[in-house]
Amino acid sequence: MTMGLGIDTYFEAQLVGRKDELRDLKAAWNKKLRMFGIFGMRSVGTSRLAKEFLASVSGQYDELVYVNLKETSDLAAMYVNICAQVTVSIESRPTDVKSWESMIVSAVSTRKTQYVFFFDNGEYFLDEGAETRDPLQDLVVALIKQNNIKIMITSSTTFQLASLCGLYHVCELQPLKPAETLELLRAETPGMDFGEYLKPIAELSEGLPRLIFMITSELRCDGGMLTPKDMAPLLAEYRLMVLSREFYPAKIELLTFTGSSSRA
Known part of the structure; x- marks a missing residue:
């Protein structure tokens, strides 16, 4: 096909x-x-x-x-x-x-x-x-x-x-439900201990999958230099900017369509 x-x-x-x-x-x-x-x-x-x-x-x-x-x-x-x-x-x-x-x-x-x-x-x-x-x-x-x-x-x-x-x-399409948000956060950060910050991060992500993927990517990046404790206040301050159209350069996509073997 x-x-x-x-x-x-x-x-x-x-x-x-x-x-x-x-x-x-x-x-x-x-x-x-x-x-x-x-x-x-x-x-x-x-x-x-x-x-x-x-x-x-x-x-x-x-x-x-x-x-x-x-x-x-x-x-x-x-x-x-x-x-x-x-x-x-x-x-x-x-x-x-x-x-x-x-x-x-x-x-x-x-x-x-x-x-x-x-x-x-x-x-x-x-x-x-x-x-x-x-x-x-x-x-x-x-x-x-x-x-x-x-x-x-x-x-x-x-x-x-x-x-x-x-x-x-x-x-x-509506944002993810709270339980689904938690599920996605845990699935994308296997083994990570969020401690008391799991619920605040989930709430600040507003159930938006792209924002959740960005959050978990940062938490996994560089061996965990950014911790859940760091992430919660960052989200509180910057999440509205992150969700704006201008934040996403045209060439950056979570999932690409450039060919059958391409990956994000």
Whole structure:
């Protein structure tokens, strides 16, 4: 099976919780729904859940077209990326979005290939106004009308498509529950003695998997130079900055999509 630019099915960090969400996604998939939106606040794990789900159903589609909108500079870059993955030759670049849309849809709609188009980090286009939001929405609508295409989109901004409600499964992802937060903290720091600081660190992580992974990575780093006792006041002071969009450089991802053998 061809996986577009490659979906990494090796996950260095385990998925904790999310059993209900995975169950609901699989039920919607089995009901032949065509579009799947996973939405939630930044760092809650929407991308990871989507990747885990798509890996679990990978035998039921032929090709994944992965578009990370966080790393896509503009509309033209998005279209060129998609064309490269679906092997559409671009002899001369179209000058308008409708021509790009028509070229892509015409190419994939005539094939027997079963596609999943995965638009990751959708807020980077949805939050920038009509210039990027509307063309993305139009492309998704055009693609989903084809019988051989399913759509996955993740975002911190809900993607509203009332016209496709009968084909659309929406998953609103919440932070991990307290017990799940503790489970993930312990799983990512085997053998570590948190002492009295386990509960404060868990509470300050706010159930956000990405923040938990960052916390545990720092605690494991350099042989434990940063202790749970150190971590609690640091989190209290800096966690809001850590959760901001600006904190994450474009090239740093917990899970990468640069090839089948890539690791974070």
